[in-house]
Amino acid sequence: MSMTLEAYKELEAVVGERNISNKPWVLAGNRARTPEYPFEYHSPDAIILPGCTEEVQEIVRICNRHRICFVVTVSGASVDAYANRGDTVLIDLRRMNRIVEINEEDRYAVIEPGVRHVQLYPELRKKGFTYVTAAVGPGGSVLANYTSTSGDNHNQHGASRANRYLLGVEMVTPEGEILRTGSLQTGSGWFCPDGPGPGLRGLIKGFFGSHGQMGIITRAAIALNPCKGPREIRTEGHSPHQHIYLDSECSKVRVFNYKSLDDVREAMLRIGEAEIGSTVMKFFYLTLAVMMTDSANEFHKLWPRIRRELPMPLVVHLATESPEEMAYEEGILNDIVEETGGVRIAPDLENWWNEHMDFFMVVSVLQRTLRLGGGWMPIKLGADSVSHIVEVGKSISEFIYDYTDTGKIFDAPENFQIVPMEYGHFAHIELLFMYDRTDPNSGKNVAEFRKTSRYTDLKHHYHAETLGCLNETTELLGPLYCNYHLWMRALKNAFDPENLANPILKE
Amino acid sequence: MWYPETTEHLSEIIRKACETGAGLVPLSSGPPHLHGASVNPEAETVCFEKMNRILKIDRxxxxxxxxxxxxxGTLLPAxxxxGLRANHPFLPRAGKSVAASMLEREAVLVPKYQYDYTDPLLTAEVVYGTGDVFRTGSAAGPGPVEELKADMVCPWGPGSIDFLRFLCGAQGTMGFVTWTTLKTEIRPSESExxxxxxxxxxxxxxxxxKLxxxxxxxxxxxLNAIAFSAAFSEDTRQENLMREKTARWIMICRISGxxxxxxxxxxxxxxxLKDIAASYSLRQGTTLSGAEGLETFIDSRLDDCDRSDVYWKLRRGRVREILFLCPPSRAGLLTKMLEERTKVLPRENVGIIIQPQVQGRAFRIECDLFHSESEKEMFENCALEGEKALFAAGAYFDRPYGKLPxxxxxxxxxxxxxxxxxxxxxxxxxxLNPGKLCF
Known part of the structure; x- marks a missing residue:
């Protein structure tokens, strides 16, 4: 440990001795948990758990005085949320877990970073609201989904990506100032993310979040959408065999299989033009088979059938205000499916969704995707028009067989999802694959597969790559994307001249 | 005055200004200019009238x-x-630049299509104050724009910065935008x-x-009766007649197929609509007392810009706008306050428009103080005093012009x-536009 005792004592004075530790076994337990990733694994010098914005501010100021790097963590799902060098303090925000306000009239909720989906979703549903919920499972931080990750979600066809719903934000800057964005700046409340004049909200999140490189977000307001269907959800059984039902004549799930991606694209665009449907998505069929089963043996039993009967499933959830509207939407959907060559899947398979309506809320069976080998990774994750993203999807077959046929990764050719948003104005793609974490070559194989996927997109001039915060990949890709890395770096330098806030790039 | 014809030309102009230190202000709309963002005595004007091409319409x-x-005036008929429509402001003037309107986050007429305050703006190409060219969102790359296969419609990024948001509301202080991509919608085949x-x-x-x-x-x-009659009449005589006959407040609501x-x-x-209106003890009608027979005209006005010789807000010569945002819970209170604060002015000079935005999660309130040149000082003073009081009461002036910054x-x-x-x-x-906002 290189942190001085003086610095440690100053930090301890902010949060109290119960909320800070430099014990080696505690620090070792707070290292990144993905040894197969090419990442510099360090224990932090200390882990500290602030309880409020002012404590975060004080911690950041102490770090600045002593020139200590700081990394913020809450869900801990990303390697960027861990120390990547020495002289680093890990700031864990889990104690900041209050739902500060639910404003029903103005349709927003103000939350702290430690608020989990399992905490917020039921509170809102009881009041007739929902929000766009990334499929990260109930334990994920809501705020992190809105500010730091993609924010893509299963319901974005009839809604949008989380970016659209992030309102006023309170953030501690890398130099320890409390910055408020949008209407908060002038004391007008949380409702608006932008202005006065240019929006400082631009610093908070672009396509992805900055993973703490531009500051630590301590509170944020998110916009709420209406919840269609009953406020109470009926459940049966116990985990992992729980069933979750939405008993409503205004809620119907229909799943169709398609033979070509061109037909899927046509269906998506026509459904979007008609402005019907709450969820429309081409879902991963291999992942689906994993989610549908309780064990690896069951998966292998089911997989041949899934592969045969729904290799290209289009999942549609119709959620309406009235049975009359349901008949209207269903009529249009049936017309479109007929025109585009979709075939409704067997009732027993389709019924899986009716028994797992959490799929459209907070996905509770996501961890099952880890079952086959323990390794799991989503790549691409870019977004553009539905038409463009379908072209990206088609190009996957150019390279995937080299990896699946040789066992380097575990995947299937069409195992990607395309989820339109804003009624088909854009769509995102996610290529999901699994791998054996115990295989010593898995890290190398994963890196090679990612690289091939990326180079295929670059070769075709497709916009599908994950463009995230400042890191080595950003430096590599930046020149191909209007030198965005240089502008990001200049902004980072302006706000963090000492390069202390999660300095992922080596100096 | 500069008239760039291409992005490269604009970049050259800005690079030269960098060397000489000359200020530049962008001008993309035709006259009249209501807010003063494009007027800057400390800068040379860069006029975009030669960059006036519709680059693409993708149905x-x-x-x-x-x-x-x-x-x-050019884009809407195109x-x-x-078979498409733009989500445009209420009766903009025909010469108003589409890009400038979106960059200024002007209120739009169809709030259900607006997911975010920057909607319907999707991506932009910009020349920064260094002369460097940049494209936002999925327009960024990979590679040059001529080779890029994307439709350039994803607004976010690239990377972890939302570059587009720095340009919105910036009045050209962050960069000069050369083109923008905007979301368009299917034109309704029928509506009521x-x-x-x-x-x-x-x-x-x-x-x-609620709707x-x-x-x-x-x-x-x-709209209040004053704004309604100004917007939906063709001359002052018709405006005066309509104002006296219509209700004090009118909501126009169009339902489409x-x-x-x-x-x-x-x-x-x-x-x-009927059920929800009834829950507020209100009734919707397909005709409006005081404006009978004008329904088709009103319907067509909603789809277009104002193509008349004199812009509808300028029939008395001048207009001073008070523009602010508020959440739904404050709309009633702040509108009442606005009415109180402008009571000293003749009633027929105070038009008020309340527009739900971002799917009804906020309201853009606009007060149009119609006046003549000789009344300018009185109206300006009243507006300034009103703005101070509204600001103190929580009105959010997200687009500060003139003395508001x-x-x-x-x-x-x-x-x-x-x-x-x-x-x-x-x-x-x-x-870039020196002295504006807080710069």
Whole structure:
């Protein structure tokens, strides 16, 4: 440990001795948990758990005085949320877990970073609201989904990506100032993310979040959408065999299989033009088979059938205000499916969704995707028009067989999802694959597969790559994307001249 | 005065200004200029009238790409030919630049299509104060724009910065935009126009929020009798007659059907409108007392810009606008305050428009003080006093023009400092529209 005792004592004075530790076994337990990733694994010098914005501010100021790097963590799902060098303090925000306000009239909720989906979703549903919920499972931080990750979600066809719903934000800057964005700046409340004049909200999140490189977000307001269907959800059984039902004549799930991606694209665009449907998505069929089963043996039993009967499933959830509207939407959907060559899947398979309506809320069976080998990774994750993203999807077959046929990764050719948003104005793609974490070559194989996927997109001039915060990949890709890395770096330098806030790039 | 014709030409102009330190101000709309953002005595004007091409209209993917000099007068009929519509402001002047309107976050008529305050703006190409060219969102790359296969419609990024948001509301202080991509929507095949009358605005703003929560209407706007009669009359005589006959407050609400089963949709959604209006003890009608026979004219005005010789807000010569945002819970209160504050002025000179935005989660309130040249000082003083009082009461002046920046930025030194840091990155010499906002 290189942190001085003086610095440690100053930090301890902010949060109290119960909320800070430099014990080696505690620090070792707070290292990144993905040894197969090419990442510099360090224990932090200390882990500290602030309880409020002012404590975060004080911690950041102490770090600045002593020139200590700081990394913020809450869900801990990303390697960027861990120390990547020495002289680093890990700031864990889990104690900041209050739902500060639910404003029903103005349709927003103000939350702290430690608020989990399992905490917020039921509170809102009881009041007739929902929000766009990334499929990260109930334990994920809501705020992190809105500010730091993609924010893509299963319901974005009839809604949008989380970016659209992030309102006023309170953030501690890398130099320890409390910055408020949008209407908060002038004391007008949380409702608006932008202005006065240019929006400082631009610093908070672009396509992805900055993973703490531009500051630590301590509170944020998110916009709420209406919840269609009953406020109470009926459940049966116990985990992992729980069933979750939405008993409503205004809620119907229909799943169709398609033979070509061109037909899927046509269906998506026509459904979007008609402005019907709450969820429309081409879902991963291999992942689906994993989610549908309780064990690896069951998966292998089911997989041949899934592969045969729904290799290209289009999942549609119709959620309406009235049975009359349901008949209207269903009529249009049936017309479109007929025109585009979709075939409704067997009732027993389709019924899986009716028994797992959490799929459209907070996905509770996501961890099952880890079952086959323990390794799991989503790549691409870019977004553009539905038409463009379908072209990206088609190009996957150019390279995937080299990896699946040789066992380097575990995947299937069409195992990607395309989820339109804003009624088909854009769509995102996610290529999901699994791998054996115990295989010593898995890290190398994963890196090679990612690289091939990326180079295929670059070769075709497709916009599908994950463009995230400042890191080595950003430096590599930046020149191909209007030198965005240089502008990001200049902004980072302006706000963090000492390069202390999660300095992922080596100096 | 500079007249760039290409991005490269603009870049050259800006690079030269960097060397000489000359200030530059962008001008993309035709006259009249109401807010003064494009007027700067400390700068040379860069006029975009030669960058006026519609670069693309894509019916299938529902977007258009236009250069900065393209006006509503040009774009709206071109979109209609492709079966599309823009989510545009209420009766903009024909010469208003589409790009400037979106960059200024002007209110739009169809709030259900607005997911975010920057909607319908998707991506932009910009030349920063260094002369460097940049493209936002999925327009960034990979590779040069001529080779890029993307439709360039994804607004976010690239990377972890939302570059587009720095350009919005910036009045050209962060960079000069050369083209923008905007979201367009399917043109309704059929629609039904409804009017809902009330004596007070609050009940209508509550109704609008509720309707938008359920995504019922397409176009939705609330006007007082003065704004209504100014907007929907063709001359002063007709305006005066209409003003006296119509209700104090009117909500216009249009319900549309698209290409599939349009009548069925209109019937179902009209039923929702009726039920929700009834829950507020209000009734919707397809005719409006005081404006009988004008329904078709009103309907057509909603789809177009104002192409008359004298812009509808300028029949008395001048207009002073008070523009602010508020959440639904404050709309009624702040509108009442606005009425109180402008009581010293003749009633017929005070038009008020309340527009639900971002799917009903906020309201853009606009007060138009119509006056003559000789009345300018009195109206300006009244507006300034009103703005101070409204600001103190929580009105959010997100687009501060004229003297407003000193009011809105005074309370937030940290925010101002942050904006100056952003400005120092994109315009290190401070040559772009110098002196505006807090710069």
């Amino acid at each position: 299938k993917n529902r977007y258009a790409r236009v250069e900065a000099g393209v006006s509503f 979109l209609a030919e492709h 126009l409804y009017f809902i009358e009330a004596e007070e605005p609050e009940v209508l703003s509550k109704l609008a929020a 938008l929560f359920k995504r019922v209407p397409d176009d939705c706007i609330i 698209y290409e599939r089963r349009p009548q069925e949709r209109i019937r179902i959604y009209s039923g929702y 000193s009011l809105v930025y005074q309370t937030d030194p940290v925010g101002v400092q942050a904006l100056k840091k952003v400005k120092s990155v994109f315009d290190p010499k401070g040559i």
